[in-house]
Amino acid sequence: MTYDIALLPGDGIGVEVVDATLPILEDAAERGGFSVETTRYDWGSERYLQEGAMMPADAIETLEGHDAILLGAVGHPDIPDHVTLRGMMLPIRKAFDQQVCKRPSVLFEGVESPLRGYEGEDIDFVVFRENTEGEYTDAGGHEHQGYAHEVAVQTAIYTRQGTEAIVREAFEAAEERDGRLTNVTKSNAQAHGMVFWDQIVAEIAEEYPEVTVERLLVDAASMDLVRRPDEFDVIVASNLFGDILTDLGAIVSGSMGLAPSANINVEGHSPSMFEPVHGSAPDITGEGVANPLATVLSVSMLFDHLGEDDAAANLWNAVASQLADDGAPRTPDLGGASGTESVVSDLRTRL
Amino acid sequence: MTYDIALLPGDGIGVEVVDATLPILEDAAERGGFSVETTRYDWGSERYLQEGAMMPADAIETLEGHDAILLGAVGHPDIPDHVTLRGMMLPIRKAFDQQVCKRPSVLFEGVESPLRGYEGEDIDFVVFRENTEGEYTDAGGHEHQGYAHEVAVQTAIYTRQGTEAIVREAFEAAEERDGRLTNVTKSNAQAHGMVFWDQIVAEIAEEYPEVTVERLLVDAASMDLVRRPDEFDVIVASNLFGDILTDLGAIVSGSMGLAPSANINVEGHSPSMFEPVHGSAPDITGEGVANPLATVLSVSMLFDHLGEDDAAANLWNAVASQLADDGAPRTPDLGGASGTESVVSDLRTRL
Numbered sequence: 001m002t003y004d005i006a007l008l009p010g011d012g013i014g015v016e017v018v019d020a021t022l023p024i025l026e027d028a029a030e031r032g033g034f035s036v037e038t039t040r041y042d043w044g045s046e047r048y049l050q051e052g053a054m055m056p057a058d059a060i061e062t063l064e065g066h067d068a069i070l071l072g073a074v075g076h077p078d079i080p081d082h083v084t085l086r087g088m089m090l091p092i093r094k095a096f097d098q099q100v101c102k103r104p105s106v107l108f109e110g111v112e113s114p115l116r117g118y119e120g121e122d123i124d125f126v127v128f129r130e131n132t133e134g135e136y137t138d139a140g141g142h143e144h145q146g147y148a149h150e151v152a153v154q155t156a157i158y159t160r161q162g163t164e165a166i167v168r169e170a171f172e173a174a175e176e177r178d179g180r181l182t183n184v185t186k187s188n189a190q191a192h193g194m195v196f197w198d199q200i201v202a203e204i205a206e207e208y209p210e211v212t213v214e215r216l217l218v219d220a221a222s223m224d225l226v227r228r229p230d231e232f233d234v235i236v237a238s239n240l241f242g243d244i245l246t247d248l249g250a251i252v253s254g255s256m257g258l259a260p261s262a263n264i265n266v267e268g269h270s271p272s273m274f275e276p277v278h279g280s281a282p283d284i285t286g287e288g289v290a291n292p293l294a295t296v297l298s299v300s301m302l303f304d305h306l307g308e309d310d311a312a313a314n315l316w317n318a319v320a321s322q323l324a325d326d327g328a329p330r331t332p333d334l335g336g337a338s339g340t341e342s343v344v345s346d347l348r349t350r351l
Numbered sequence: 352m353t354y355d356i357a358l359l360p361g362d363g364i365g366v367e368v369v370d371a372t373l374p375i376l377e378d379a380a381e382r383g384g385f386s387v388e389t390t391r392y393d394w395g396s397e398r399y400l401q402e403g404a405m406m407p408a409d410a411i412e413t414l415e416g417h418d419a420i421l422l423g424a425v426g427h428p429d430i431p432d433h434v435t436l437r438g439m440m441l442p443i444r445k446a447f448d449q450q451v452c453k454r455p456s457v458l459f460e461g462v463e464s465p466l467r468g469y470e471g472e473d474i475d476f477v478v479f480r481e482n483t484e485g486e487y488t489d490a491g492g493h494e495h496q497g498y499a500h501e502v503a504v505q506t507a508i509y510t511r512q513g514t515e516a517i518v519r520e521a522f523e524a525a526e527e528r529d530g531r532l533t534n535v536t537k538s539n540a541q542a543h544g545m546v547f548w549d550q551i552v553a554e555i556a557e558e559y560p561e562v563t564v565e566r567l568l569v570d571a572a573s574m575d576l577v578r579r580p581d582e583f584d585v586i587v588a589s590n591l592f593g594d595i596l597t598d599l600g601a602i603v604s605g606s607m608g609l610a611p612s613a614n615i616n617v618e619g620h621s622p623s624m625f626e627p628v629h630g631s632a633p634d635i636t637g638e639g640v641a642n643p644l645a646t647v648l649s650v651s652m653l654f655d656h657l658g659e660d661d662a663a664a665n666l667w668n669a670v671a672s673q674l675a676d677d678g679a680p681r682t683p684d685l686g687g688a689s690g691t692e693s694v695v696s697d698l699r700t701r702l
């Protein structure tokens with residue numbers, strides 16, 4: 001079996017972590033009894049600065065044929081974020097109907113949480129984030145520029161199809177895990193979109209009688225991720241709320257440098273995309289100290305998605321074993337002084 | 352001087368904390384050389400259950416004549432939140448054009464933050480939250496109920512007037528404080544509303560050359576409130592983002608039970624409203640253990656708003672002194688075993 005993976009290193013440390021991860025991706029595949037062919041596309045902000053577009057016109061067509069996509073990071077200090085993201089990451093999520101964004105938050109043994117009293121393995125939940133609509137819908141406008149009656153409008157759209165897709169995946173995951181689902185909305189303030197979302201959750205809940213459903217408002221949920229992160233199992237949330245909750249999940253679990261992510265096309269007709277949650281980090285780009293572990297864990301999720309469970313587990317366990325080992329190299333975000341390369345070299349010995 | 356304050360105890364522990372706070376409110380006024388007349392309106396969920404409306408039809412007219420409003424909390428386990436809140440708290444904010452919501456987050460000495468390494472007084476920032484429009488706009492719809500093409504739409508509206516009002520107040524505050532303003536948006540994903548917001552901030556920044564402006568995306572800002580809460584001075588954010596960030600601010604500062612809030616009518620033609628950030632907490636209602644301190648601090652903000660600086664400082668300092676005192680009574684949310692009444696009795700001795 002050979003899988004055909006598209007690499008989109010993107011910008012800043014995105015390039016560093018994707019490049020660093022390749023050798024271990026290949027090792028893990030070999031040990032898993034399959035092989036991986038990678039094609040690298042140097043799209044991103046540098047391309048934008050030279051050619052005026054983040055990606056070529058046929059980018060989506062080009063990616064379509066691949067079995068999966070590994071993305072590094074997108075973002076450049078000289079280009080507004082809405083240009084870079086809307087020029088690359090967001091259109092891929094939408095074009096390939098990657099409706100489900102899955103983001104685990106795990107406090108690995110050996111990693112210090114910024115929260116008092118939380119030790120390794122106390123925190124272990126997964127967020128299912130709606131990924132192609134909701135508050136990220138590109139609908140709205142801006143009128144009367146510069147006048148006193150100037151007004152801007154931003155519209156969120158929630159479809160039954162999109163909402164059902166994410167909610168169902170979350171229930172499926174809860175059923176496989178501890179049977180607890182937390183539905184995060186803001187229905188007290190947003191009586192159109194969010195009340196509809198709650199209704200879909202209530203409907204689908206009937207199909208999963210073994211799953212206990214808790215409802216939280218997004219403000220309370222954000223607070224609770226700090227107050228009692230150990231009590232969550234599966235969280236389901238809209239695009240924007242999932243974005244916020246997963247950054248909180250990453251930090252309470254010790255570091256943005258450890259948070260992986262999967263953007264999944266549920267039907268399987270188009271490639272899914274895997275990416276670390278962290279950004280392009282211009283402040284540390286070029287120093288060779290970017291933490292590659294979120295990317296390695298994202299590759300683990302990629303293999304899992306392809307059905308290569310052993311390779312997926314092998315990578316995940318290698319990361320866990322390295323983090324649990326006091327003597328192993330660590331990047332600065334985890335309090336260490338090692339570089340990206342030595343973390344990967346050590347990791348290869350743990351497969 | 353006599354001020355005429357409307358009391359809206361509301362629901363659950365809202366009633367308990369407002370009632371408990373009255374004696375100390377009167378003490379502080381007396382010591383400040385002014386008096387306060389209070390009128391209590393028993394509006395809220397009980398009224399809704401009996402009469403079908405949270406407030407009477409002339410509620411806004413009734414409140415209009417008061418110098419300020421003190422609200423407890425709104426919310427009932429048997430009534431959907433969008434009914435209770437949209438029946439009482441949100442319409443008051445809108446009717447009186449309380450465009451500016453000001454919420455300080457202070458880690459008082461003697462209070463333990465859930466974050467490792469943060470001690471008393473390390474955290475001290477204030478959030479200026481837009482309070483009457485944005486994502487809380489009641490615009491949107493829901494069509495094709497029950498069909499596959501069912502869709503719900505929720506529209507956020509940002510006006511120049513509303514955005515300028517909150518942004519200007521935030522710059523004013525930054526100028527008086529440490530001169531640092533953090534503007535939180537999500538412009539990479541919301542290119543209509545949020546890019547407009549950023550433009551208003553850039554415009555007004557020119558009037559405040561001494562204020563340093565930092566821009567953060569809401570996901571990064573949420574994370575940073577956990578990672579580096581000591582580095583913030585003034586934060587300005589939209590209605591929804593302010594809602595999330597202030598709950599995070601409350602928890603990193605030790606307890607929801609300590610977070611006060613002001614909903615300010617900037618022009619001064621209508622009353623402003625002061626309220627603890629916490630909710631009605633049905634789980635502890637009736638046990639007499641609700642923390643009254645967020646309400647006391649809200650009264651301090653109320654006095655400050657009325658120009659009664661001494662009384663405001665007196666209340667604030669009494670709370671700080673009680674919290675710094677190991678032997679003083681504390682409610683369970685702060686790790687103590689005392690009730691609401693004994694916290695207030697002790698506090699009265701500290702004025």
Ligand SMILES: CC(C)[C@H](C(=O)O)[C@@H](O)C(=O)O
Nearest residue numbers: 085089090243277539540570
């Ligand atoms: C970069 C940004 C558009 C993106 C998002 O908001 O989805 C990022 O924050 C993420 O979480 O993947």
Ligand SMILES: CC(C)[C@H](C(=O)O)[C@@H](O)C(=O)O
Nearest residue numbers: 188189219436440441594628
């Ligand atoms: C109760 C709710 C409508 C309210 C809000 O979202 O504004 C509350 O969370 C707050 O922060 O005051």
